[in-house]
Amino acid sequence: MAEEKILRFVLGDQLSRGISSLDGAEVGRDVIFMAEVMAEATSVKHHKKKIAFLFSAMRHFADDLREEGFTVDYLRLDAERNPGDFGSALAEAVERHGVNRVVMTEPSEVRVLEAAESWREELAVNLDILSDRRFLASHEDFVSWATTDSGAQPKSLRMEYFYREMRRRTGYLMKDGEPEGGQWNYDADNRKSLPDSIRPPSRPRFEPDSMTREVMRLVAERFDAHFGDIEPFDYPVTRKDAEAYLDWFVVEALPGFGDWQDAMKQGEPLLFHSHLSTLINCGLLDPRECCEKAEKAYRDGRAPLNAVEGFIRQIIGWREFIRGVYWLKMPDYADSNVLDATRPLPGFFWTGKTEMNCLAQAISETRANAYAHHIQRLMIIGNFCLIAGIDPKEVQEWFLIVYSDAYDWVEMPNVVGMALFADGGFVASKPYAASGSYINKMSDYCGSCRFEVKQKSGEKACPFNYLYWNFLSENEDVLRKNQRMGLVMGSLRKMKQNRLDEVRSDSERFFANSEMQGWGRTESA
């Protein structure tokens, strides 16, 4: 046993027993340090449920480590002395334990990594920052995949090719070097709208224990002005409950995950989606175990190929790809705004009070649950922000605040690259812009909306209909260069002047409407 005592600093999104900062940790010698700090909880005004979830998961993780015999120095937010930020809290812990060596796993986002690098000098300790093995592709893997043979960075990247590479590397759903079933991707089978006869399974609910209740009281007291409802709280917060939840998903929801992946239904926030991102992103679940359990369900004949392939693609494809793009393109990527979108985020994003029923549903569910599924995020909320030309910075901040799975590395490229096309097509081959007819096809929202989805112009027309054409027209210079937009840009060019005038005046009236007035980022709660 080496003599030197090591302080092992574990961050709130590193709650995995297999995290690299715990490699070789020795009971009786080392100290594991964890800290709830105000600077993180208020870096943006995170949803109350997000803070409660993370603090409770951190406290339970610390208890699990103590049960193994480790010494855990856990700084609670309401401790008598809490210096309020990672750097100062770590400095005090170094002093308290008299260590010369600190080990941590690299933070998931640039802001905290830069801070960590500065601690080395400030604290005059040996600080080892280890790579995060929970991701399947390392930074080097991604850079080498993304860089051309001549060493140049391409103008765009396509997730599909990265995904195939990841399938080959992991061997998931592969048979004799070929994709299972003969196709890499079964997305075309995954766009069904949901018939009334299909009932999604009901999600298990995890009663808050006394530790969670204590955290909920703390959050209610200290973060009352933050967005979102804290009650009811039923997230799994322990490794054991997270595993049970994953098992539930694989049996009950995964079989329907493929067919109804793009569907939306009023009063059904989850449908067949997994709600696993919150648990994977904070470390309670490992992405590999999620994929392996899903693959086993396919091999045992318990879930169809289109569902399991779709699910595995989201994790080893999209999730890893998004993280690769973040580290490849940061820090400039956060400022991308190719379409020069400058309108402020409307106030109803904080209240859910809008006459557009699709947005009212998606935002109210977000407020209640700190969750909305991918199609709500992309094709309702993201699509609206895209076609209404909302400032990408304001959209980024909103998405980072409101979802319990939101961390900069994953939220930001999804907003900038996927939803807003603010990077000019580095991530998405064309903007995910859609009019009301898409929303009507994939959901039952329009039936109870005050707007008419089939009406193209005038006061009663669905705003998505004219905003869509207004968006194309406002951004014609950029979008006409995009080959995949050829057909629709051709239709725009052929549009009669009086119809175009109608689109513009409907849009102007809409933007002048009181619902559309910004509420300002600092008043976000």
Ligand code: FAD
């Ligand atoms: P499922 O539909 O069940 O998918 C399974 C898993 O695949 C997810 O748990 C997640 O780990 C992974 N996944 C799927 N799509 C993506 C993706 N595009 N990027 C990364 N992982 C993906 N995801 C986050 O984890 N955090 C965010 O802050 C976040 N912000 C987003 C913002 C926008 C504008 C958009 C369009 C997408 C965002 N996503 C984000 C991606 C995706 O919407 C969520 O991962 C998903 O909705 C989480 O719900 P789920 O676990 O039920 O997912």
Ligand code: DLZ
């Ligand atoms: C999101 C978050 C919040 C709200 N609070 C804390 C905290 O008090 N302590 C902590 O260790 N982590 C917290 N986190 C997660 C961190 O923001 C996340 O680990 C870093 O951003 C990763 O770079």
Ligand code: SF4
């Ligand atoms: Fe949304 Fe338009 Fe449908 Fe209303 S009519 S729910 S605004 S798509």
